[in-house]
Amino acid sequence: MANNKDSLKKRYGFKFLSNIIGFISSIFMARWVPRGLGPKLYGDYNFLSSFFGQVVGFFDMGTSSCFYTKLSQRQKEPKLVAFYFRFIGIIFLVLFVFVIIIHFSSAYIRLLPGQQIFYIYLAAGVAFFTWLMQILNQMTDAHGLTISSELMRLLQKTLGLGIILLLYFFNQLNLSNYFYYQYFLIFFLCIAFIRILNKNNCCLFIKEKLSSDNTKKYIKEFYHYTYPIFFYSLVCLVANIFDRWLLQFFGGSIQQGFFGLSYQIGAICFLFTSAATPLITRELSISYADKDISKMSESFKRYLPLFYSITAYFSCFVAVQADNIIAFTGGKGYSGAMIAVVVMAFFPIHQTYGQLSGAMFYATGDTKRYSIIGIVSALVGLPITYFLIAPLSKFGFNLGATGLAFKMVFLQIVVANIMLFFNTRTLKISFWYFFWQQIISVGLLLSVAFFTTLFVNNLGLGVIAIYKFVITGILYTLIIFIIAYCFPNFFGARKEDFKRIVKKFGKEK
Secondary structure, three states: OOOOOOOHHHHHHHHHHHHHHHHHHHHHHHHHHHHHHHHHHHHHHHHHHHHHHHHHHHHHOOHHHHHHHHHHHOOOOHHHHHHHHHHHHHHHHHHHHHHHHHHHOOOHHHHOOOOOHHHHHHHHHHHHHHHHHHHHHHHHHHOOOHHHHHHHHHHHHHHHHHHHHHHHHOOOOOHHHHHHHHHHHHHHHHHHHHHHHHHOOOOOOOOOOOOHHHHHHHHHHHHHHHHHHHHHHHHHHHHHHHHHHHHHHHHHHHHHHHHHHHHHHHHHHOHHHHOOHHHHHHHHHHHHHOOOHHHHHHHHHHHHHHHHHHHHHHHHHHHHOHHHHHHHOOOHHHHHHHHHHHHHOOHHHHHHHHHHHHHHHHHHOOHHHHHHHHHHHHHHHHHHHHHHHOOHHHOOOOOHHHHHHHHHHHHHHHHHHHHHHHHHHHHOOOHHHHHHHHHHHHHHHHHHHHHHHHHHHOOOOOOOHHHHHHHHHHHHHHHHHHHHHHOHHHHOOOHHHHHHHHHHHHHHO
């Protein structure tokens, strides 16, 4: 294990700083990529990426979460790493055998309607290597090397933004080049993470061979952890592919592009909490291994409402400012995505609860209950998707991207609260504290976002949309900070947190 481990406080702080920079970078990326590709090509990219992301996620079957949890608990066990990387190699072979089969059997024509086989191969590779990159990133977090890895992520984001700008302004931003761009950034981070791990004596490759006894032991350990997730992964694979396939079949690539933009904008709101999930999982795993339930309860109650409110702060503002955001990002070509963007802005809010509650299930090894909840919700979602997306002639509502957005947000809210209910029972803390905090914080944030937008729009400033967006954002932030300082419990925060920020700001002045 590395000697220069980062403290938890420093890691959370650096993650937050890193995500602010990543947030800014993502905004500019969301402006140039959809514009450069246009709704159709952007839709094709999103469709293929979603499909192979789901396929790789199924092949993973929760093993990466198991690996991260076990590595967090047993950092001085290189054979565990060696075993899992052999598993990664098997997944690589299985994935590309699958692609070859659908290619030469021509099954891809129906499975991926309207897509070229060349891009199908490229998308499969991006999905696999993105998964590998995420595993390497989890390893740096498990070993407490978050700051080093985040520095590399910052460098990658900066480099990526520069390349996109060059491609856009030289009119070279097409689907092929965008895939190549993804490969470059993925390999850059993979190499960087490997160097960080090796530099800190966290070797990925051990010289001694794994004995058959070691292999059997790890297979048994991973099996018991993940076997309840197999059917969950299978059902989710079918359900998620069905969602996007149905949108492609009835709506085509343009509706796919509208949904892709709305999903991307929502993902930007989730940046601040998604990066913290591995850190919280690590702390919960260590506390559970130490049988320290009281510490788990404290961490759960401390971080869930806070991260929920941070995400809601961005999401509520995005929902109210959807028209300005579309004008800034996709432009006129994406005007049909308006309602989808408004709806999907709310998706990351409860995705936060879903991710962090899921971290609790993984940390305690309660994957059976987690998978049952997921299976039931996925099956319930199938007919909902059909009726919302199918045309009127097929007994549907013909809502396209908007329909899929409605379905995803609705199910996310329900599932997140079901998981939250079971986790609060396990930790013996009040479910209703979390339930009412959800309603109060979102209601308050949405109200402030709405009235600040209304106020700025009625000032008669005559400025263009982006300036109105910035002015409204500053006013919204100031009001929310004042409310949070006076009533921190509304947002799951503590008075000391804000006093510390104000004190630090006063010193810097």
